Amino acid sequence: MLRIYNTLTQQKERFEPIKPRVVNMYVCGPTVYNYIHIxxxxxxxxxxxxxxYFEYCGYHVNYISNFTDVDDKLIKAANSQNMSVMDLANKYIKAYKEDTAALNVEPATNNPRATDNINGIIDFINQLIDKGYAYEADxxxxxxxxxxxxxxKLAHQSIDDLESGASQHVSSEELAKKEDPVDFALWKNAKDNEISWESPWGKGRPGWHIECSVMATKYLGDTIDIHGGGEDLEFPHHENERAQSEAKTGKKFVNYWMHNGFVTVGDENEKMSKSLGNFVTVHDxxxxxxxxxxxxxxxxxxxRRPIQYNQANLDAAANNLKKLKNAYNNLNYRLKDADSFNDPKVDQEIRQIQADFQDAMDDDFNAQNGIDCVYELAKLGNVYAERPSVFEQTVKLILKKLSKMASIFGVNFEVHDDMNDETIKQLIEERNQARVDKNFSRSDxxxxxxxxxxxxxxxxxxxxxxRRE
Known part of the structure; x- marks a missing residue:
């Protein structure tokens, strides 16, 4: 039974999708004014x-992740680089796709862009105005x-506390326009020489929060299974999405709110920040x-736990990844002299490890316990590979389960390089003959x-x- 920690309720809840065996998931994507950071x-x-993991369990996942391709950051960056906002956005969307592909991230079902949904945004805002949830001001x-x-409620703060905080971060000009300091922008009036679109309220552009509400409901419906993002998005972004979406539709917007922890950098465990000079882009x-x-x-x-990004943890990850690949290669090598049939006792151990793995991952995607099961399977594979004789079906079963479980963590055991297996085998045969001929210099x-x-x-x-290092 899969259980997910819901930020809204602050407890683990049994996952029950709206449609059987289908997961509708929306994850906030990047604001494309720069390369993505760690x-x-x-x-x-x-x-x-x-x-x-959902796909491993047999679910069909509709995975939507947007690109915010117009906002204050993009306008500022485009001006500083003497580019149009659209050219800047296109540049960093391309870089995002290249960088995430390098991390072996599967492409989203759809990556909608805010600027492709302006009409939908205007219509959404109009409905909020009609219902009394929004108002125009200059x-x-x-x-x-x-x-x-x-x-x-999502931020677990009272609106009075939020109002007090908001009033400290709003300019006097904007505060004068608002009925209440905690109110937030759905549409922004265009400044001179600024990218804009025609609207019932004059030329302008959408606010950040409204974009995601429009795109999430457009592609996944009024109520979706999962909405995800970093924990820094809980407030104001996700709180505002929830408020405007439910006001417009009259329905619950999200069944499970999920938020990942921060990344800290270096041995001092500092939160990554441009101001601290520890800003690390994936591109670099x-x-x-x-x-x-x-x-x-x-x-x-x-x-949900923070990650400390430093050399020691990178070295540990590299070492563990290498051990998994070595185990896979050791087993794969034994297929050439494996006997037919299988080993029922070892097969049962494999299935028990697989069951333990699913129990771990079903507990709010507990990857740390889940990867321990993968290590256990790799250990079993290493021990089995050292036997004088092995059974083909059992070797293949370990390889299949190891590959499938490790793939959830982005591990790909297939190697694509110029030094293919056949070339290596030919060199090994040449080396073996050199040793027979006592040509040890050629062997070395x-x-x-x-x-x-x-x-x-x-x-x-x-x-x-x-084996490959």
């Missing part, structure tokens, strides 16, 4: 891992937060660190050459095998 990547990897449109019963870091190691570190940490030369390409040879009683 904190953004944490959210992307978290919900890709969750999606993969070309801006604001949402009446206090009118929505339960505003602040994957040039220095294996993207699969970054993915493995993030996907094997329980999603072949071993060293393969080592330089990340191929390690191991001489065993069953013959020479190889």
């Amino acid at each position: 904190g953004n990547a944490r959210s992307v990897v978290t919900f890709d891992t969750i999606r993969r 070309g801006d449109v604001y949402y009446r937060a206090r009118k929505f019963d339960g505003y602040g 870091i994957i040039k220095k660190v294996d993207p699969q190691v970054i993915r493995f570190l993030m996907s094997t940490t329980q999603y 030369e072949i071993r060293a050459s393969l080592k330089s390409k990340g191929i390690v040879l191991e001489d065993t009683v069953q013959g020479t095998r190889f």
Whole structure:
């Protein structure tokens, strides 16, 4: 029984999808004014891992993740780079897709863009005005937060406390327009030479929060199963989405609110921030660190816990990933001399580990306990591979389960490089003949050459095998 921690209720709840065996999930995507940073990547990897586990369990997942391609940050960045907002957005959307592909993130079912949904946004706002939940003020449109019963419930704060905080972060000009400091913008009046669209309230552009409400309901319906994002989005973004969506539809917007923890950087456990000078983009870091190691570190940490991004944790992730790949390669090697049939006792151990894995992941996607089960299966595989004789069906069963379980964490055991298996085997045969001929210099030369390409040879009683580092 799968249970999910719901931020709204602050407890784990049994997952019951709206449609049997279908998951409708909306995850807030990036504001595309720059390359994504490690904190953004944490959210992307978290919900890709969750999606993969749903698919592992046989669910069909409709996964929607948007691009915010117009807002103050984009306008400012476009002006500073002497580019149009759309050209800037296109540049960083392309970079986002390349960087997340490097992290082995599955493409979303759809990546809607805010600027492709302007008419829907205007219609949504009009309906809120008609229902008395929104009002126009000098070309801006604001949402009446206090009118929505339960505003602040997702943030677990009273509206009076939120009002006090809001009044400290709003300019005097904007405060003069608002009926209440806690009200938030649905539509912003355009400034001179600023990207804009025609609307009933004059030229302008949408507010950030309204964009996600429109795109989520457009692609997934008025009520969706899961809405996810980083914990920094709980308030105001998700709180405002919930308020405006439920005011418009009269229905519950989201059944399960999920939020991942922060990423801290360095040994001092500092929250990543541009102001602290510890801002790390994925675009830069994957040039220095294996993207699969970054993915493995993030996907094997329980999603609600913070991740400490430092060299020690990267090294640990790389070492654990290497052990899994070695176990897979060791087993795969034994297929060449495996006997027919299977080993019922070992098969039962495999199925028990698989059951333990599902129990762990069913507990709010507990990746740390889940990956421990994968390590246990790899250990079983290593022990089995060292037997004088092995059974083909049992070896294949371990390989299949290991591959399927590890894939949830983004691990791909298939290697695509110029040094393919057949080439390696030919060099091993040449080395074996060199040893028979006592041409040890050639034997050592072949071993060293393969080592330089990340191929390690191991001489065993069953013959020479190889593994990739």
